Amino acid sequence: MTFHAKVELSLWLQRTRDDLKMYHKEKSIQIKSSASALYNNLSVLRIAPRNLTYFSVVHANMVNMVSASWDGLNYSHRQLQSKEPNVTTSSSLIMQAAWCVLPYREILVLTSQKGIQMYESDGSIMVYWHALDTPETPTAQAVFARGIAAVRDKYICVGISSGSVLVFDVPSKGSNITLSEVLEEHKESITDMASECSGSLECIADLVSADDSGNLSVWKSGEDFQLLNKIPGFDMSCSSVKLWKGTVVAGYGTGQIRLYEAITGIIHAEINAHARWIYSLDIAPFSGLLLSAAEDSLVRVWHLTVTPETNSVEIVHMYNECVTDTQICGAKFCDGDGYAFAVTGYDLSEIIRYTQA
């Protein structure tokens, strides 16, 4: 479809009646406790062989996990606490929970004020625990882990409030997970991290990390991770970031979305996307659909076209969904094409779902 045709289509969709809307609301999934106001507070794992989708939502010091069957008939719930072995004081707050998909296994990673916990994908067994250096008495600078990404075949990367990025080496099975490297580049707290999700092996950049001042670092994975590029921020926190076909998509506290070429830092596009702080971005890798959600109650769907040969990147707005009176904290596509997406909001005890009409 040509660029102009895409624009026409999107404008037409916006003008059409309700029954011709791009997406319509499905039955929500109830969760045991409400979502906390944290960046990227929804993770989705699609398990095609078993016709199941897992969802996880963080509430203070625990994670609500739901397993939903595709026929919509079976839901099972599990709650994971941030139990930290050998820690006698208060249970700590969880900053983020996300599934990391590696070739031979999927790991559920929980990051909290005390450390990093890794579980088998159904949350049944904890396979690894990494403690953060927490001072005896609290310091002015908060201590926590935040920002989770699976990179290539065997790495799970996690960000820290100090700005460090921990790289864990994960075997194809078992609990012999080791800390392989600590990347010291950022000076501000890590907010989010993303790995290249197009599946293409041609992309040189494997990982992008974002921090509280909006600085982005682009990395190549390996025995030693290599810093490929630094994209400066403008003193505004980048709360959510994605990497697709060598393009960095970054969402900021000002409500702007920016598209950069990862290796060079060249800015392709700047969108005045939301009226409040952006909390979540997601990309459907097969179709190039982009999902953005913010405190302004809006979820927006965009279409991204990246043509590496001509080095051109185009973005078109496709759809708006207003989740009335809700500050959205998580939004993710439920499949690689972007046929369906799910949304969480602060103080809401449900996962709202939308599918294409």
Place this chain on the structure above:
Amino acid sequence: MSSRTLPLLFINLGGEMLYILDQRLRAQNIPADKAKKADWIEDDRRRVMNDIITTMFNKKFLEELFKPQELYSKKALRTVFDRLAHASIMRLNQASMDKLYDLMTMAFKYQVLLCPRPKDILLVSFNHMDAIKDFVKETPSILSQVDETYKQLIEMYTPLSSGEFQLIRQTLLIFFQDMHIRVSIFLKDKVQNSNGRFVLPTSGPVPHGTQIPGLIRMFSCSGEEVKKLQFRNGGNYTSALREGSFEMFGERVIKLGTNMYSVSRPVETHLSGTSKNSAQQKSVNTTPNPLAKEELNMLARLMGGLEVQKTSSVDNGFRVNLFATDEEEEEALISRPDEFSYDVINIQATKNQRANAELAKIMGDFTEEGEELCPSSASSKGDDLLAMMDGL
């Protein structure tokens, strides 16, 4: 999460408490019968406000407050405010104290939620501070305490980045999670829905530093703008207002945190929320025993700084009612659902065996049923409590 949240939580909740008490004291000022014992006059009202504000801004107390620390549990914070509310000759019954706390917390929750930018929470705090300053403008000694606090706030918070402010905001939102008490004044002004959730408008000015949504700009490799597209933003936004002042004086621009009560607009709450909501509320409050001891120590240190005025006896205290009649107040106490009860720690620390056993019980079981804090007899009460804590 953020270890810099407690001062903002305390000052803003304290500010709301003062607005409400001021309104109630003025409302009860209408002398139906001059001979009645419970008549208030202008001097008494000012005296109550001064006493509470003096206690709130006590130097030792604020020193403790501003230290980096995790937020207290709801129970612990409620205990601090109970003591603060009784820092004068004013007396509040359990039901009125419960209602006061409901109003304070829902008001600040609303302000935190609706702040255009996380940094604007500081402007909200300054709105409260400005009003407090106005309450005590005729008493230089208290005024200087308040000014000191302004300086501490400016020193601690103005250097923080937007991301750090968002962390503070997120910490506060976890504290207020699942609270959906309906407040009459909010319902009337249509800022709260009948299900207790706040209205989030998709119209009005965008925050300072944000552009009105709707524009896509695309660039060439050399940085030239090559294409401009518009999209429908689904809202009705206008340009940002000018930024408020973050200094000791100046127009704050933001209206959140200013006094919304007046004598003609009484405050009522309805205890709503399904049992599901309240069950969730409970789950966040539950803390295991090891935490209780650590928190009790922190609380003791904090309370040690809350020097309470010497009072002769309860009889001389003037009772303030947050309800329209005494009967309503009594009814509210009886009918308050269990899940909405605030468990208050009884810290009646007298040096006798019974009290010792009581405290031991608190250490072992952090669920003392809501008992009103008894008016303290001396400022050394805080020291007694500390000594007892050390001894256990």
